[in-house]
Amino acid sequence: MANDNKLANIIAHCKEYGFVFQSSEIYDGLSAVYDYGQNGAELKRNIRDYWWKSMTQMHDNIVGIDAAIFMHPTVWKASGHVDNFSDPMIDNKDSKKRYRVDHLIEAFVETIDKEKGDEILQQMEQLLAANDFDGLKAMIDANKMKCSISGTCNWTEVRQFNLMFSTEIGSVAEEANVIYLRPETAQGIFVNFLNVQKTGRMKIPFGIAQTGKAFRNEIVARGFIFRMREFEQMEMQFFVKPGTQKEWYDYWKETRMKWHLSLGISADKYRFHDHVKLAHYADMACDIEYDFPMGFKEVEGVHSRTDFDLKQHQQFSGKKLTYFDTDINQHYTPYVIETSIGLDRTVMMILSEAYEEEDLSTADKQDSRTVLRFPPMLAPIKLAVLPLTKKDGLPEIARDLIAQCKPHFKCFYEEKDTIGKRYRRQDALGTPFCVTIDHQTKEDNMVTIRYRDSMLQERVPMEQIKNMVLEKIKMF
Ligand code: ATP
Helix, strand or coil, X not given: CXXXXXXXXXXXXXXXXXXXXXXXXXXXXXXXXXXXXXHHHHHHHHHHHHHHHHHHHCCCCEEECCCCXXXXXXXXXXXXXXXXXXXXXXXXXXXXXXEEHHHHHHHHHCCCCHHHXXXXXXXXXXXXXXXXXXXXXXXXXXXXXXXXXXXXXXXXCCEEEECCCEEEECCCHHHCEEEEECCCCHHHHHCCHHHHHHHCCCCCCEEEEEEEEEECCCCCCCCHHHCCCEEEEXXXXXXXXXXXXXXXXXXXXXXXXXXXXXXXXXHHHEEEEECCCCCCCCCEEEEEEEEECCEEEEEEEEEXXXXXXXXXXXXXXXXXXXXXXXXXXXXXXXXXXXXXEEHHHHHHHHHHHHEEEEXXXXXXXXXXXXXXXXXXXHCCXXXXXXXXXXXXXXXXXXXXXXXXXXXXXXXXXXXXXCHHHHXXXXXXXXXXXXXXXXXXXXXXXXXXXXXXXXXXEEEEEHHHHHHHHHHHCCCX
């Protein structure tokens, strides 16, 4: 399957099976904003839970918080977002279409030969690192890069464009104050650093984790839920003694990669991309990239943020944000290693990995199925219980089994259609286990369990089903 087709097919599948819908679809949608349907919401919640537990439950020195989206406006001045959170942009004068300069150049590079393309990308990284806008413009002109809409090379100058959304807080106009929708969750952690450290009696090194919505007015929002204007992040800030940041940076790079591999995704689908252009707060940074249907792209960032954020908040708030290290009897401002992963991008990664159109044809019969091979712990529905017929007491037995299992995991009941059709529907939803109740069950309490991936079936005692499924969906 060509990768373009694969992405289009995943998008269509997500809509058809209640995973992802365009926001406000009946009003023709809102660009780069999406809603999760009944199955997408479960999938997303399971991924979030897995991340949360991996970070907090499995590390005794990491705790989780839930900070508000709205923050004091000075937070964003201190963090540098008011002055620096912008992307170089260029407009095509004929189509009026606005491009992020790096996206325009990357799209151009895909149309030319690899050697020349790599040279251009390297040059682009250097120009971006130097904020050399004239150089970027000259590069776009020299290579005659065209607008995909107008087909012309009639460009404006390159300019910066701030990505933060703003709104007003206050009940009456005179009190109104401009505030921002947070563009990252990290700042909620920095401003609570001392609250958590003191109340939790935390000793360095320790981490604070958080999941939550973030908002960015992305100029070029494309790639389905890869790049959205409203999205969710899962971030962890790890506070360390100054001078030890390199060791912790390496530790978190490795630990996060292990987490990715624990999703059952093979190592060749991932790569690290070290940043040449470092953000204003970082002394080391890399992306973990996954091979999406549209190529290798960032799914997570690991950043060594130095003591920049805590120092800035100290300066702007006038409050001390230092730590007293009893091991060395010294106060210092901790350094921070951050791991920052997009939940929606992870959903898209899991969907891309799981989606398969499988040819099941035999010599005498053409057949195929679409299956989502989710890791069982992440599947929206863990167990479907299917009575062979709607009568003879079989639905009652099925309902009894569901009653036993549903306090432990998400079950689904269906009695319509042939068993074959019902299995295919569960394959398309990614349900790892189906149990069929038939007339024999009434005699011997045995049921047929059918496995999504192998499509194999076996007869097992009904009373074993709950524990069999629990065993297979364990996170740790
Ligand atoms: P990109 O270069 O793709 O714009 P970024 O480097 O700006 O991403 P970070 O600021 O490091 O991203 O954010 C951390 C993570 O948040 C990213 O790795 C990504 O998974 C997620 N993320 C960032 N922007 C978006 C977005 N617009 N939509 C969905 N997820 C996003």
